[in-house]
Amino acid sequence: MSTPEFLDPPPGVRRTDLRLSYGPVAALRAQPTSGGTVLTPAVLVHGFTGSKEDFIALLQSLAQAGREVVAIDLPGTYRSPGPETLTPPPGVELPDYRLSSLGAVVGEVLDVVGDGGPVHLVGHSFGGLVAQEAALTELTPLSSLTLMCSGPGALSGAGADRARNLIAALSMDPTPERLRTLWDERFAAEARARTPKPEVVDFLRDRFLNTSALALIRMAEDLLGARDRIDELAEVDLPALVIYGENDDAWPLAEQDGMAERLGARRLVVPGAGHSPNVEAPETTSSALTSFWNETESVGRR
Secondary structure (H helix, E strand, O other): OOOOOOOOOOOOEEEEEEEOOOOEEEEEEEOOOOOOOOOOOEEEEOOOOOOHHHHHHHHHHHHHOOOOEEEEOOOOOOOOOOHHHOOOOOOOOOOOOOHHHHHHHHHHHHHHHHOOOOEEEEEEOHHHHHHHHHHOOOOOOEEEEEEEOOOOOOOOHHHHHHHHHHHHHHOOOOOHHHHHHHHHHHHHHHHHHHOOOHHHHHHHHHHHHOOOHHHHHHHHHHHHHOOOOHHHHHOOOOOEEEEEEOOOOOOOHHHHHHHHHHHOOEEEEEOOOOOOHHHHOHHHHHHHHHHHHHHHHHHOOO
């Protein structure tokens, strides 16, 4: 799980809900504290067991360049309600927790944030798989795509084992009560090892317990079963950046390098960072994103 260093929104960042066709999506929305939003906006999508707060250390510096930046909670995650709790307007289909459906939700977020115009899209880890789905949606206008510590398809290795273990632990009893038991038995100690700050541990617990158990199951299943769509994505001819920490332990680094090559994407390795450079090296990550976005806006599409 990504573990933010702090939780209070910095100047220019506020909590809000984005109103989509089927219901609300929780967001952190950042705008410059001085000057206007003259540059193309950006949307940030978190990974498995994460939330919008995973990007809280980036938002102010990204916005100060002169753009609106929005980080969201995916449906059923933390403060975004899942389909189990929503009644949509007549004729509107509720999303489920599969990649294609989550990609469609992100596409709608892009439309709201960009007001129908192009938007930069960043996906971290599982969020990178969701971002790929959104980028392959014909109606989604993107200025660029950044895949952060993500991969071309299914996860393998230790990360896949963790996903399988979570499915096994929840599939027979996908209830809030089971989530509380799992937190106490498995995740509480891990959270305390990640941060000495009690308020951050409390947040991690709150986030886990307020995420849909069914969402966790379906997302874990797609982490294990996502098919490689990079060749399709390469045909979109979209400016792309692949960024990861030098110690990233999720998708193999060689696999991420190969993904960048297949996409014709720029590649950036963040020194000293692991699977969450957005948390572990926010200044380096923010600077890299801003430079990439500014360059794509100055030269236009490739």
